[in-house]
Amino acid sequence: MACRDMDRGEAARREIVEDSGNQNIVLKKLDLSDTKSIREFADLINKEEQQLNILINNAGVMLCPYSKTADGFEMQIGVNHLGHFLLTFLLLDLIKRSAPARIVNVASVAHTWGGIQLDDINSEKGYNARRAYGQSKLANILSTRSLARRLQGTGVTVYSLHPGVVQTELWRHLSAPVQVAVRIFSLFTKTSVQGAQTSIYCAVEPALEKESGGYYSDCAPARCSRAARDDEMAEKLWELSCQMLGIQWD
16 A cells, blocks of 8 residues: 555555455555655565556545645646656556556546646646646546557556546545535445445456556446547657656656
């Protein structure tokens, strides 16, 4: 388990151990808003672990006020896309050596809320929290498609998904009236257990063994927006992401 808040992470770890009976649950520090933390975490995993068969990129921030990561990226694109992009890059050799292996990127139906602003990826010309969140989730799907093409023949497959509208603290940045409405409509949303099912499906479903690059919802293939199927934009975003992070992806 890679967690930013170690106290809350440890509480979750203990709960998982208790519920599952599996004592081998390990917690490590990872702050996806800081590339230094990402590199330290990846170095540790690469040294300590012999195999990495499943990587689920699930962390995220949603609809937060404008702020920047430690490296100066707009927070939502920085955490939701660039943080996971760098983490995957740093762990990819280990993942390839562990093949068959899978990479699962948790996106959202919110990818329809905004396009990729290549000339203003950090929303410096103007910030709209909804569009910035949509951009980050669209980036998750586009980078999944690009990575799937690059990993053909390696035994490593990649998937993106919409988990559903889940009862989590992702809503904490919304206004008080909206949060009240969210609670009222909670009967129509998913619990965290229900919201995890499509991630688990993408991680372990045998039928997906030969599939890669697809988008899923409710444990089944789903249709994403036309913008999320734009492979030309996916490549431009890939190049920009590498440039922003100072990495060279073979």
